[in-house]
Amino acid sequence: MKIGDKVRTKKSVFKNNEYNDKEFTLLDIEEDAYHFVRGELDFLVHKTALDEFLEIGYEPKHAKEPNPVAGLFCAMANIDEKVLVHRSVCNKLNDIYEQKNEKYGDSFGISVKKYGLISALTRISDKFNRFEQLVLEGSNGTDDETLLDTCLDTANYFIMTAMELQERGK
Structure with a gap:
């Protein structure tokens, strides 16, 4: 399974009928689960x-071949798919934020508190x-930092600057 693949849920498997017998798109592949979405609806399914x-064996009527770029993006044909791509990028941003905070601590927040917004700038x-x-x-950059990494x-x-501003009530 690849990001962007279309699947259909079984009938009567979910308590919430909005999820039953509907087409969903694979948004993200996590360590032990698949994350599927359809508009505002989403669910995780353990890989097993x-x-x-x-x-x-479900064959979507209008299947599109995924076009991955650095593991983030899927083929884009309409606004709904762009919303999925945006969500996927935001999930990636959160993963990066979490990894860097584990590695460096809250150095950004500490700098902003100590020196003000000039440190964010x-x-x-x-x-x-x-x-x-x-x-x-x-x-495209280097192996150390690609153009995508920079973006x-x-x-x-x-986002971290916005978080600091929200914390200050601005």
């Missing part, structure tokens, strides 16, 4: 329980300069 919840500016350099050179890090810096 797929056949209990999904119709086996400095980090965002550094990332923007890196983005600008890579784009103008026509480069995701920059987005996280803006």
Whole structure:
């Protein structure tokens, strides 16, 4: 199974009838589960329980071949799929945020509290300069930091800045 694959849920398997006998899209593959979505509805299925919840051999009417880029994105044909891609990117941002906080602690929040918003501006500016350099050179970056990594890090810096502003009540 790949991100973007379409599946159909079995009839009468969920207590909430909105989930039964409907087509869902695979949004994310977690360590031991698959995350499926359809509009505002979503559910997780443990990898060992797929056949209990999904119709086996289901062929969607308008299947699209996924087009993964760095494991994040699926083929985009309409707004609904872009919403799925956006959700997938936001999930990736959260994973990165969690990993970096485990590694570095809350160094960003501490810097903002100590030096003010100028410390946030400095980090965002550094990332923007890196983005600008890579784009103008026509480069995808290095194994250490790709253009996509730079975009995701920059987005996280803006989100962390928003979190600091919310904490301050601004």
